[in-house]
Amino acid sequence: MRFRTSLLTAAALLALAGPAFAADAPGVTATEIKIGNTMPYSGPASAYGVIGKGETAFWKMVNEQGGVAGHKIDFISVDDGYNPAKTVEQARRLVEQDGVAFLFNPLGTPSNTAIEKYLNQKKIPQLFVATGADKWGNYKDFPWTIGWQPSYRTEAEIYARYILQEKPNAKIGVLYQNDDFGKDYLAGLKDGLGDKYAKMVIKEASYEVTDPTIDSQVVTLQGAGVDTLVTAATPKFAAQTIRKVYDIGWRPLHFMTNVSISVASVMEPAGVEKAVGLISASYGKDPTDPTWKDDPGMNQWRDFMKKYMPGADLADASYVYAYGVSLTMLQVLKQCNGDFSRENVMKQAANLKDFELPTVLPGIKLNTSPTNYHPIRQMQLEKWNGKTWVLFGKVLGGAGS
Amino acid sequence: MLAFLHQVLSGLATGGIYASVALALVMIYQATHQVNFAQGEMATFSTYMAWKMIDSGFPYWAAFLLTLVFAFVVGVTIERVIVRPFYKAPVLSVVAVFIGLLLIINSLSGAIFDYTIKPFPSPFPSDAWYGSPYLSSHEVGMIFVTLMVLALIFAFFRFTPLGLAMRAAAENPVSSRLVGVRVGWMLALGWGLAGMIGAVAGMMTAPIVYLDPYMMFSVLLYGFAGALLGGIDNPWGAVLGGFIVGVLQNLAGAYVVGTELMVTVALVIIVGILVIKPSGLFGRTIVTRV
Numbered sequence: 001m002r003f004r005t006s007l008l009t010a011a012a013l014l015a016l017a018g019p020a021f022a023a024d025a026p027g028v029t030a031t032e033i034k035i036g037n038t039m040p041y042s043g044p045a046s047a048y049g050v051i052g053k054g055e056t057a058f059w060k061m062v063n064e065q066g067g068v069a070g071h072k073i074d075f076i077s078v079d080d081g082y083n084p085a086k087t088v089e090q091a092r093r094l095v096e097q098d099g100v101a102f103l104f105n106p107l108g109t110p111s112n113t114a115i116e117k118y119l120n121q122k123k124i125p126q127l128f129v130a131t132g133a134d135k136w137g138n139y140k141d142f143p144w145t146i147g148w149q150p151s152y153r154t155e156a157e158i159y160a161r162y163i164l165q166e167k168p169n170a171k172i173g174v175l176y177q178n179d180d181f182g183k184d185y186l187a188g189l190k191d192g193l194g195d196k197y198a199k200m201v202i203k204e205a206s207y208e209v210t211d212p213t214i215d216s217q218v219v220t221l222q223g224a225g226v227d228t229l230v231t232a233a234t235p236k237f238a239a240q241t242i243r244k245v246y247d248i249g250w251r252p253l254h255f256m257t258n259v260s261i262s263v264a265s266v267m268e269p270a271g272v273e274k275a276v277g278l279i280s281a282s283y284g285k286d287p288t289d290p291t292w293k294d295d296p297g298m299n300q301w302r303d304f305m306k307k308y309m310p311g312a313d314l315a316d317a318s319y320v321y322a323y324g325v326s327l328t329m330l331q332v333l334k335q336c337n338g339d340f341s342r343e344n345v346m347k348q349a350a351n352l353k354d355f356e357l358p359t360v361l362p363g364i365k366l367n368t369s370p371t372n373y374h375p376i377r378q379m380q381l382e383k384w385n386g387k388t389w390v391l392f393g394k395v396l397g398g399a400g401s
Numbered sequence: 402m403l404a405f406l407h408q409v410l411s412g413l414a415t416g417g418i419y420a421s422v423a424l425a426l427v428m429i430y431q432a433t434h435q436v437n438f439a440q441g442e443m444a445t446f447s448t449y450m451a452w453k454m455i456d457s458g459f460p461y462w463a464a465f466l467l468t469l470v471f472a473f474v475v476g477v478t479i480e481r482v483i484v485r486p487f488y489k490a491p492v493l494s495v496v497a498v499f500i501g502l503l504l505i506i507n508s509l510s511g512a513i514f515d516y517t518i519k520p521f522p523s524p525f526p527s528d529a530w531y532g533s534p535y536l537s538s539h540e541v542g543m544i545f546v547t548l549m550v551l552a553l554i555f556a557f558f559r560f561t562p563l564g565l566a567m568r569a570a571a572e573n574p575v576s577s578r579l580v581g582v583r584v585g586w587m588l589a590l591g592w593g594l595a596g597m598i599g600a601v602a603g604m605m606t607a608p609i610v611y612l613d614p615y616m617m618f619s620v621l622l623y624g625f626a627g628a629l630l631g632g633i634d635n636p637w638g639a640v641l642g643g644f645i646v647g648v649l650q651n652l653a654g655a656y657v658v659g660t661e662l663m664v665t666v667a668l669v670i671i672v673g674i675l676v677i678k679p680s681g682l683f684g685r686t687i688v689t690r691v
Contacts, residue, residue: 044516044614178661206660210619212418212610215411216651217660223404236518236611248407248534269520269611 025341027101033333033340034074035059036094038106038115043081048107050312051130052077054322055105057308068333071340076100082107084114091115095124102127102345104329105148109133109180112145120144125346127332128325128375132259134184137373139350146349146373148325150283152184152232152257153191154377154398158281159230159255160192161396162381163200167253171202173226175217175241177233178206185232185257188398202226207237218244230255235262239270246274256280258379261389262317263288276386281379281396284324284360288315289388297358324359328366328375331355363395407535408651414540416647418609421547421602422617422624423631423639425595428554430633432591434571435495439502440599441617441624443479446506447472447596448603449514452521452612461524465604469597476596480589510614521607543605547640550601554636567591623647626667629674632684642681646670 027034039052059075067073076098080087087106094100102125106112109131119126120142128148129136132155136147163170174189176182186204190197203224205217214237221229222245229252231241238260245254254277260266261280285292292298301323305312312319333340335348352375355366366375378397382389422441429437437443450471454464483502487495525532525542532538558564569577570587578584603617610616623646631642646667654663680686 042512044511046515047517208661208664210622210664212606212620212623213415215415216408216654216663219404219407219411219651220655220660223407223655236613239518239611247537265517269518 025101025339027099028071028340031070031072032074033068033071034076034098034100035329036091036098036100036103037075037077038080038087038090038094038103038111039077040082040107040111041079043083045082045108048130048318049079050316050318051105051107051322053312054309054319055326058304058323058326061304061308062330068330069336069338075104080106080108080111082111084108084110087111088114088118091118095119095122101340102342104128105130105325107131112136116142116145123342125342125349127345127349128328130321130325132184133180134187135180139371139373144346146346146368146375148328148375149321150376150379150398151188151374152181152259153188154374155258155281155379156185156188156230156232157192157398158379158381158396159279160189161398162279162393163228163253164193164196167228170200170228170253171226172200172228172230173203173205173221173224173252174201175205175207175214175221175229175231175233177237178208181234181259182206182232185230189230191398207233209234213244214240215244218248218250222248222250226252228253228255231260232257233260235260235265239266242266242270242275242278246271251277254278258282261384263388267384272386275384278384279381280384280389281381282361282389282391283364283376283379284317284320286389287317287320291391300358320359324357327357327359328352328355361391361395404655408655409648410535412648412651413544413644414536414609414647415651416627416644417540417544417547418602418606418620418643419623419627419646420640420643421543421550421605422599422620423628423643424547424550424554424636425599425602426624426628427633427636427639428598429591429595430571430628431558432567432571432595433588436499436625436633437592437595438496438499438621439506440595441621442503442506442510443472443475443596444599444603444606445612445614445617446510447475447600448521448607448612448616449510451600451604452519452607453514455522461522465524468600468604472596472600473593476593477589479596480592484592485585485588507614507618514614516614518611518613521604521612523608539608543609546601546605550598551636551640554598558636563590623650623667626671629671629681632681634685635681635683638681638683641683 037052039049040046041049056075056077059073063072076094078090080090104127107130112129112131116126123144126145128146132149132152134151134153136145174186176185193200203221203226205220207214207217218241231238233241238256256278258280267275285298301320304323305314305319332348336344350368350370352366352368361380364376364378368375378395380391380395381393382391425440447468451464451468454467455461487498523539525538527538529538531541558568566582567587570582570584574584627643627646628639630645631638650663650666653666654660674681
């Protein structure tokens with residue numbers, strides 16, 4: 001039925017606007033833009049599903065305010081269960097059956113990896129993907145795919161800079177997950193430490209996601225004489241690491257990937273007092289941080305939440321993320337100036353100039369260009385004091401790839 | 402030297418986890434001559450029940466005992482309702498059923514209790530005299546509990562008529578039936594007891610690795626390695642095998658092959674043992690007259 005309606009619409013368009021319009025801007029009619037999205041609403045990463053809900057609410061708000069250049073947004077967000085095979089199936093459905101103009105903010109590194117070839121071959125923009133892997137800045141091989149948040153590699157580079165400044169004689173150890181995520185941190189430390197890497201990093205220890213514990217790795221790192229530990233681990237292993245390091249009486253300067261800084265799923269299971277002194281980095285405003293209690297930017301987000309997501313958990317940072325990344329998308333659509341062809345959308349996504357968001361830390365600006373596909377490259381360090389993360393120092397930038 | 406000792410002790414702690422799962426595998430193998438791939442997921446699910454009870458205000462030991470009852474009932478029910486119809490089916494069909502169970506129970510845990518990790522309390526006080534930086538009091542306690550369960554299983558199969566009947570039912574169902582053993586119920590009982598042992602393993606493991614639906618996914622593999630190494634029909638051997646796998650893995654990871662190949666070590670152990678001594682280090686070699 002749906003197929004037939006779209007055929008009818010296409011026929012009507014052909015009659016009205018001539019073939020050029022229909023061919024140049026798939027997924028766009030005179031009154032509507034179709035945007036596709038995949039999210040893990042079920043399965044192991046379903047906690048991130050709230051991002052999709054927040055985005056759906058955001059586009060509803062945009063439509064109520066009149067849409068963009070006379071176009072309403074039809075946001076089609078579907079479940080992939082965090083299963084890359086399913087993501088492929090859903091992306092094809094979005095493109096070939098629903099006929100979306102482009103994909104916005106599909107979530108997950110493996111999921112986006114599974115669809116990047118397909119989308120790039122068909123020249124369909126894959127915009128502001130929800131993953132921190134560094135590979136999304138690869139404008140040469142995948143010109144239709146662009147990242148959004150700071151990459152893990154940028155983050156590690158910032159840690160390296162801080163170590164060089166504050167503890168130039170550090171004996172660094174790295175505990176990392178043996179995959180793209182963990183290896184981005186090794187790459188970032190190499191970027192930041194340069195030729196000092198070989199001398200300063202005295203031990204690298206990896207773990208597999210199938211390992212039951214990381215105890216042996218922690219013992220190995222301690223035994224090697226490490227006094228500065230960089231941990232690139234997912235929440236379960238991060239909590240285990242914090243606890244084990246404390247329990248064996250080891251007190252290194254400890255950097256923790258910002259993937260694993262959630263109070264509820266890392267700090268509390270590890271023991272809040274065992275994590276005191278832990279250092280990480282952030283780019284977004286934490287909704288639970290009292291610093292932003294009366295912040296105009298965060299109040300803008302809170303007003304949105306109150307009206308369009310009543311009853312949602314205001315402590316969940318994923319909603320702040322959804323709002324920020326959607327505002328970026330909206331900015332791109334505005335910059336399109338009425339021409340929503342795939343070429344122009346991609347061109348404008350790679351043409352953000354000092355764009356500021358109300359939900360990221362003051363001083364952080366979004367910039368993209370045809371040779372820069374990493375919109376956010378700045379972060380600020382923060383320290384865990386036993387109750388909350390406290391920001392310190394200046395906003396630091398990393399080059400990334 | 403100190404680092405070496407530390408690796409050995411932390412290997413013993415992890416080995417204790419493997420040993421407790423290996424025991425559950427031995428139990429079900431002794432009772433049914435089957436290897437249950439869903440054993441780990443059943444244990445995880447039972448541990449979630451314990452977590453739920455403790456979370457809603459039950460004292461630890463009350464929750465512990467109720468969980469054992471729950472695990473027993475679930476084990477018996479699964480045998481009676483799901484496994485029984487496949488009693489005469491080929492081995493591959495039975496394996497498919499077990500893998501199906503594994504996936505179903507895993508998704509159920511996730512759907513009901515979600516996928517974020519949950520801290521699980523330990524019954525052993527963290528400042529107890531037997532705790533140290535090398536082996537936390539919970540790890541010492543867990544090893545003790547594993548040895549206790551081992552003694553109970555050993556005594557059960559060796560000294561009680563029921564244990565003898567269960568062994569007989571698994572070994573030779575036809576003759577057992579002829580001498581009056583109710584073979585069907587013996588199998589169900591075996592499932593129930595294995596479920597209970599699994600639940601103990603789950604509740605002892607969760608404080609160390611945190612509770613999430615994938616808690617036992619990989620532990621089961623190492624439990625297998627331990628059980629096969631020691632001999633899957635010998636509880637002592639299985640426990641010893643679990644400890645050996647834990648320690649060997651740590652030492653190999655730290656000094657020989659590096660952390661990247663630690664998982665491989667367990668698999669090499671399984672294959673190596675199956676090739677050289679199929680019945681395990683301490684298993685009985687079964688001679689069949691033809």
